[in-house]
Amino acid sequence: MLAAPDAKVTTGRIADGVTGTVVVSRERDKAVFLASGMPEPPSGKVYQLWFDDGTMRSAGLMDRSALSGSATAVLMDGPVGTARGMGITVEPAGGSAQPTTAPLALMNFRTA
Numbered sequence: 001m002l003a004a005p006d007a008k009v010t011t012g013r014i015a016d017g018v019t020g021t022v023v024v025s026r027e028r029d030k031a032v033f034l035a036s037g038m039p040e041p042p043s044g045k046v047y048q049l050w051f052d053d054g055t056m057r058s059a060g061l062m063d064r065s066a067l068s069g070s071a072t073a074v075l076m077d078g079p080v081g082t083a084r085g086m087g088i089t090v091e092p093a094g095g096s097a098q099p100t101t102a103p104l105a106l107m108n109f110r111t112a
Contacts, residue, residue: 001025001032001075008110014038014088015104022076022086024109029079031059031109033086035072040064041090048091049076050099051083052106059086061095085109 001007004025011021014035021034033049041047047062060077076086085108089099 001028001030004028010107010110012105012107020088020105020107022107022109024080026080029081031076031080031083031086033059033062033074033076033088035062036070038062038072044093045090046093046095047104048089048095048099049074050087050089050103051076051078051080052085052087053081053083056087056099057083058095058097061091080109083109 001023004027006025006027008024009021011019014020018037022031024031049059050056051059062074087103087106089101089103091100
């Protein structure tokens with residue numbers, strides 16, 4: 001994704017020293033989310049990624065086992081489409097159809 005000619009990188013603060021970065025390629029219609037220092041979610045919970053098209057649509061779950069290292073990279077599920085940004089929430093194991101908690105972070109995609 002970083003090698004895509006139209007790749008746009010946005011970095012934002014998630015919480016307590018945790019930084020998240022999203023790389024978007026409209027040409028490839030894909031996005032990758034990278035985080036450093038994300039703690040494991042509470043027992044029975046997962047981090048869920050969302051595309052923001054004006055309403056939130058699921059972009060997949062962060063694999064709990066991937067959080068054990070210092071950096072995590074997740075290819076977001078589905079096309080970027082018309083999404084203007086993304087969010088991260090803590091959801092019940094298996095994820096949710098719509099966010100059920102306040103977002104830990106919201107990031108608008110860079111346009112230029």
